[in-house]
Amino acid sequence: MRKIAILGSTGSIGTQALDVIKANPENFELEVITAHSNAELLIQQALEFKPNTVVIAREDLYEQVQEALLHEDIKVYTGSKALCSVVEMGTVDMVLTAMVGYAGLLPTIHAIKAGKQIALANKETLVVAGQLVTELAKEYGVNIYPVDSEHSAIFQCLAGEFHNPIEKIILTASGGPFRGKTAAELAAVTKAQALKHPNWDMGAKITIDSASLMNKGLEVIEAKWLFGLRNDQIEVVVHPQSIIHSLVQFEDGSIKAQLGLPDMKLPIQYALGYPQRLKSDFPRFSFLDYPQLTFEQPDLKTFRNLQLAFDAMEQGGNMPCILNAANEVAVSAFLRDKVGFLQMSDILESCMAKVAYIANPSYEDYVATDKEARQYASELINK
Numbered sequence: 001m002r003k004i005a006i007l008g009s010t011g012s013i014g015t016q017a018l019d020v021i022k023a024n025p026e027n028f029e030l031e032v033i034t035a036h037s038n039a040e041l042l043i044q045q046a047l048e049f050k051p052n053t054v055v056i057a058r059e060d061l062y063e064q065v066q067e068a069l070l071h072e073d074i075k076v077y078t079g080s081k082a083l084c085s086v087v088e089m090g091t092v093d094m095v096l097t098a099m100v101g102y103a104g105l106l107p108t109i110h111a112i113k114a115g116k117q118i119a120l121a122n123k124e125t126l127v128v129a130g131q132l133v134t135e136l137a138k139e140y141g142v143n144i145y146p147v148d149s150e151h152s153a154i155f156q157c158l159a160g161e162f163h164n165p166i167e168k169i170i171l172t173a174s175g176g177p178f179r180g181k182t183a184a185e186l187a188a189v190t191k192a193q194a195l196k197h198p199n200w201d202m203g204a205k206i207t208i209d210s211a212s213l214m215n216k217g218l219e220v221i222e223a224k225w226l227f228g229l230r231n232d233q234i235e236v237v238v239h240p241q242s243i244i245h246s247l248v249q250f251e252d253g254s255i256k257a258q259l260g261l262p263d264m265k266l267p268i269q270y271a272l273g274y275p276q277r278l279k280s281d282f283p284r285f286s287f288l289d290y291p292q293l294t295f296e297q298p299d300l301k302t303f304r305n306l307q308l309a310f311d312a313m314e315q316g317g318n319m320p321c322i323l324n325a326a327n328e329v330a331v332s333a334f335l336r337d338k339v340g341f342l343q344m345s346d347i348l349e350s351c352m353a354k355v356a357y358i359a360n361p362s363y364e365d366y367v368a369t370d371k372e373a374r375q376y377a378s379e380l381i382n383k
């Protein structure tokens with residue numbers, strides 16, 4: 001029986017993780033759930049799953065949650081500090097980091113330092129501070145199990161191969177809703193169009209990141225740290241059907257891939273249940289439904305964010321942290337109709353050129369960098 005804490009239980013990954021836990025009561029016990037502002041759903045989840053502890057990050061919603069759970073044997077906390085302390089509880093074995101953005105970094109560090117296994121959905125954690133987080137995980141003997149479907153695919157391909165060096169990995173990308181569009185066409189796309197992903201139903205931020213190929217850029221950096229790769233060992237190929245979730249090539253030239261319908265429940269369940277493959281009733285893939293699986297080069301000139309991510313990874317240090325902060329601000333502005341689709345890349349590029357570069361950042365440096373990059377990005381937007 002594995003005892004799970006879910007950071008971000010009200011989100012796309014969080015709710016699907018609850019479905020997985022519900023379907024496998026003999027394998028998982030839910031200890032902690034947390035949300036930022038969706039108090040209603042958090043209360044509903046608490047009443048259904050009866051976890052030990054819930055956290056509502058927004059302090060003005062504390063009373064509402066506390067009152068609703070008054071007659072339950074459930075502890076209720078609030079504030080961002082509580083997110084860090086609940087993951088340290090003795091009753092928790094594994095923490096699923098399903099919060100979105102930079103806010104996921106600190107609770108993940110706390111969980112690692114408390115020796116909890118990590119099921120990592122929050123890719124921003126490894127983009128911002130991949131070196132620090134993976135070194136900490138090593139120091140504290142903690143495994144980081146990927147939830148992101150591409151990284152789960154690679155992790156699944158590596159089963160039984162951990163002593164065989166990787167030659168390279170190939171991350172597949174759907175290409176998003178704007179695949180094949182020119183820059184001129186992209187300049188005019190709307191928020192509503194960007195929020196319609198062809199294959200995946202996800203939270204708003206990652207959906208915009210998928211439309212701009214930023215998501216693939218973040219995943220490239222995530223893969224570097226998860227699998228300890230050199231930059232030149234990571235390739236991206238566009239595969240619009242999202243059936244092959246990613247591939248690994250070994251030193252003998254052999255390539256292994258993992259396939260399936262696009263459904264996040266599978267990688268979530270694999271991470272939570274590792275090393276077991278639990279039986280599921282997820283819809284099965286059939287080649288006959290997909291007579292053609294196609295592949296193409298990503299267009300790095302039109303989708304500049306992916307190129308910027310490769311650049312940030314190449315420069316290293318705090319550059320991916322700058323990229324991530326600028327991107328979080330840019331996406332939020334795009335979702336509020338403050339900037340156009342292509343301006344998001346301009347903001348990233350300006351921040352990467354402007355914010356002070358640090359070659360060997362400490363945790364405090366990451367905090368300062370994130371703040372400075374957000375401030376500068378906001379200034380650009382307000383201009």
Ligand code: NDP
Nearest residue numbers: 008010011012013035036037038099100103121122202203
């Ligand atoms: P959602 O926006 O759907 O959910 C985010 C969750 O985090 C919600 O529970 C939200 O609470 C909570 N949250 C947001 N901000 C804060 C904060 N500042 N403090 C505390 N809690 C917060 O996101 P997704 O589920 O789509 O994505 C979560 C993570 O997983 C992201 O890092 C994403 O990149 C990654 N991921 C997602 C995939 C997907 O299919 N969705 C696939 C692969 C990776 P509330 O609801 O109250 O706002």
Ligand code: MG
Nearest residue numbers: 148149150219
């Ligand atoms: Mg992914």
